[in-house]
Amino acid sequence: MRLEELTWPDFEEVKRRVGTVVIPVGSVEAHGKHLPLGTDVFAPVEIARRVEERLRRRGVEVLTAPPVWYGHTFVLDVYPGTINVSGDAFKAYVREIMREFAAEGFRRIVLLNGHGGNYPPLVLAAEEVSEEFPGVEIWLINWWIDFREDILSICSSQGHAGQDETSVMLAVRPELVKMENARGGRRSSRVRVIRKDIGKELFPDGVNDDPSLATAEKGEAILSVVSEKIARLLVGE
Numbered sequence: 573m574r575l576e577e578l579t580w581p582d583f584e585e586v587k588r589r590v591g592t593v594v595i596p597v598g599s600v601e602a603h604g605k606h607l608p609l610g611t612d613v614f615a616p617v618e619i620a621r622r623v624e625e626r627l628r629r630r631g632v633e634v635l636t637a638p639p640v641w642y643g644h645t646f647v648l649d650v651y652p653g654t655i656n657v658s659g660d661a662f663k664a665y666v667r668e669i670m671r672e673f674a675a676e677g678f679r680r681i682v683l684l685n686g687h688g689g690n691y692p693p694l695v696l697a698a699e700e701v702s703e704e705f706p707g708v709e710i711w712l713i714n715w716w717i718d719f720r721e722d723i724l725s726i727c728s729s730q731g732h733a734g735q736d737e738t739s740v741m742l743a744v745r746p747e748l749v750k751m752e753n754a755r756g757g758r759r760s761s762r763v764r765v766i767r768k769d770i771g772k773e774l775f776p777d778g779v780n781d782d783p784s785l786a787t788a789e790k791g792e793a794i795l796s797v798v799s800e801k802i803a804r805l806l807v808g809e
């Protein structure tokens with residue numbers, strides 16, 4: 573059930589029987605020379621769609637909200653096409669969206685996040701909303717971290733625009749993936765270094781992993797295990 577497709581009387585009726593809203597959250601940012609700028613939104617939107625489908629088969633309903641497209645992406649802002657929102661503005665914006673859902677009566681808000689830079693502001697936003705609405709529970713899911721073990725049983729490596737993310741995109745929007753440009757390697761630093769142009773070092777060309785072994789089959793396997801596990805968590809299995 574997609575929020576944006578309902579009328580307000582439909583919504584009023586839905587919120588009486590559905591307690592969970594799922595909000596995909598992403599980022600518009602550079603993902604190498606081979607993946608589209610919207611990768612971090614396409615992935616969680618597809619996971620949300622599959623979670624809802626799996627829950628429907630179990631007779632459980634959730635409401636899926638439109639995604640938050642723009643995120644906080646300091647590190648990748650060194651590349652063209654990255655549209656970075658400051659951490660403060662992003663935190664406040666997502667907090668206001670969650671407050672509205674809490675005030676409408678939703679008791680569980682699931683932030684299905686597709687982008688690492690969003691994580692710190694999302695935690696702060698969630699804490700503020702839960703202070704204000706004690707009966708409300710917020711789940712913050714980072715699919716590539718929370719299900720890392722499963723992903724690494726499918727892919728030999730993972731990372732930004734890497735094997736896992738590229739595989740998922742090959743499964744979701746293959747026409748947007750330019751595999752002939754898919755190259756890169758793993759970079760890391762011993763401590764967290766924050767500097768305006770650090771992205772050029774840590775994410776050369778906007779990549780931090782080798783994406784060349786990505787396949788649609790791996791992407792399909794990731795989407796399947798991640799959506800099944802989220803669906804199980806939501807029904808308390």
Ligand SMILES: [Zn+2]
Nearest residue numbers: 611612733737
């Ligand atoms: Zn990404």
